[in-house]
Amino acid sequence: MSVATMRQAVRESVSGLPRAFWWLWASTLVNRLGAFVATFMTLYLTQDRGYSASFAGLVVALHGLGGVISSLVAGVMTDRLGRRPTMLAAQASTAFSVALLGFMEHPAAIAAVALLVGMTSNASRPAVQAMMADIVRPEDRVRAFALNYWAINLGFGVSAVAAGFVAEYNYLAGFLGEAALTLVCAILVFIKLPESRPERDLSAGAVAEPEVRLGTVLRDGRYMGVVGLSFLVSLIFTQGSVGLPVAMGEAGFTPGDYGLVVMVNGLLIVVLQIPVTRFIEHRDPQKLLVASALLAGYGFAMTAFAGSIAVYALTVCIWTLAEIVNSPTQMGLVVRLSPVHGRGRYQGVYTMSWSVxxxxxxxxxxxxxxxxxxxxxxxxxxxxxxVAAVGYWVLMRGLPRETPAAKAAPAPAAPVAPAVGPTSAPAGGA
Incomplete structure (x- = not known):
């Protein structure tokens, strides 16, 4: 491929997206560049503070539990208060709680603040995803979600290396560095991102729009089926960070060997996410999700036959390709099944599947x-x-393709005046 062809491919991949998307993308990148706690929590507790592995596991579990709790709460906030206020509150509280965690000494205090960090650091996800759905045209959403996922992995890859050097110097510096970058993220949201929540049509004679509550989401059979399948796929992908290092250790490989193998995952996502997304962008999401579920499941299953670093790396290549295809396609499906005025709650329940x-x-x-x-x-x-592949095939049968009319659905193309306070929130409970 010539340089000119590569430039054309990149230009087509990033063109046509609104300016607000790129500020949202930049805030995601900055946020992931500061991902210190999630990466080094276990090492910090066991090596720097001298706690047992079981206590470190408890703290990590509490961090995850915080994400489960906040997914639903933040989803409701996203719909009722707005995307922008939810992101600002989540990022400001994350910066405070992460900095506070670095100064905690008592085990109970560490555990409590870790739960708080888990809640605050996950609270912005439903708002980010809902805002992205608001501001990007339906036909561009798969590409937009892919670019955002690419930013997440690029930022995390850079932060893992940088944070490793910081941790060797001073763990507290890592906590404060993440807090500072999260504040930068909040500043970007405050200055550059307007509220994007669609307003309800309250004009006389307008068709009454049904109120969306958490119960509405839970009673949506097809959507909850997708959430359940997302949970199964998440169980598979998470084994790359929990099952794979244990299995490689039992097989006699070193932590350095595991680091080399799992590095392939991040490298491939950074290199292939954009070109693969261009290939799959307008293809049948049912077939893509079925194929990605099979690639993920059998890519990990092949690990049973791995006996060398090269073979382990090959299995990582297979399930990484599944990850590259699954993430933007599934996010596009989630938005497609979510009512416009209930995107926050729907995204919150979807985010909860990964947290659980x-x-x-x-x-x-x-x-x-x-x-x-x-x-x-x-x-x-x-x-x-x-099971996930069969589930996707069954659930998506009869799901109509997006029509030109659907693609013309209103999405704010031009920014509106920023406002810190919420826009008119729908009445009613969660």
């Missing part, structure tokens, strides 16, 4: 490996991938 998986996956990996061995864990991922 982050709690269940370590327990699943530990139980299966201890009782039956790592090969049974990898066989289980193959089964989960097959």
């Amino acid at each position: 998986a982050s709690l269940v996956a370590p327990l699943m990996a530990g139980f299966v490996i201890d009782r039956h061995g790592a090969d049974w864990l990898w066989a289980a991922t193959g089964v989960l991938g097959t």
Whole structure:
């Protein structure tokens, strides 16, 4: 491929998206550049503070539990208060709680603040995803979600290396650095991002729009089916950070070997996310989700046959390709199934599926490996991938394609005047 062709491909991948999207993208990148706590929490507690592995596991679990709780609360806030106020509140409170965690000494205080960090750091996700759906045209959403996912992985990859050097110098500096970058993220939102929540049509004679509450989401059978399938896929992908290092350690490989293998995941996402998204952008999402579920399940299942770093890296290549395809496609499906005035709640429930998986996956990996061995864990991922693929095939049968009229649905193309306070919130409870 010539340089000119590559430039044309990049230009087509990033063109046509509104300015507000790029400020949202920039805030995501800055936020992930400061991802210190999620990466080094276990090492900080065991190596720097001298706590046991079991206490470190408890703290990490509480951090994940905070994400489960905040997913639903933030989803409601996103719809009732607005996207922008929710993001500002989440990012400001994250900066405060992360900085506070670095100064905690008592085990109970560390555990309590870790729960708070988990709640605040996950609270902005429904708002970010809802705002992205608001401001990007339907036909561009898969590309937009892919670019955002690319920013997440690029930022995380850079932060993991930088934070490693910071941790060798001073862990407190890592906590304060993440707090500072999160504040920068909040400043970007405050200065550059207007509120995007669609207003209800209250004009005389307008068709009354049904109120969307959490109960509405939970009674939406097709959508909750997608959330359940998302949970299964999340269980599979999370094994890359919980099951894989344990299995490689039991097989005699070093932490450095695991680091080299898992590095392939981040590298491939950074290199392939944009070109693969251009290839899949307008293809049938049902087939893409079925294929990605099978690739994820059997990519991990192949780990049972790995005996060298090269083969482990090959399995990572397979399930990373599944991740590249699944993430933007599934996000596009979630938005497609979400009513305009209920996007926050719908996104909150979807985000919760990943948070719950982050709690269940370590327990699943530990139980299966201890009782039956790592090969049974990898066989289980193959089964989960097959179940998810069949589920996607069944749930998406009869789902109509987006029509030109749907693609013309209103999305704010031009920014409106920024306002810190909420716009008119719908009445009623959560």
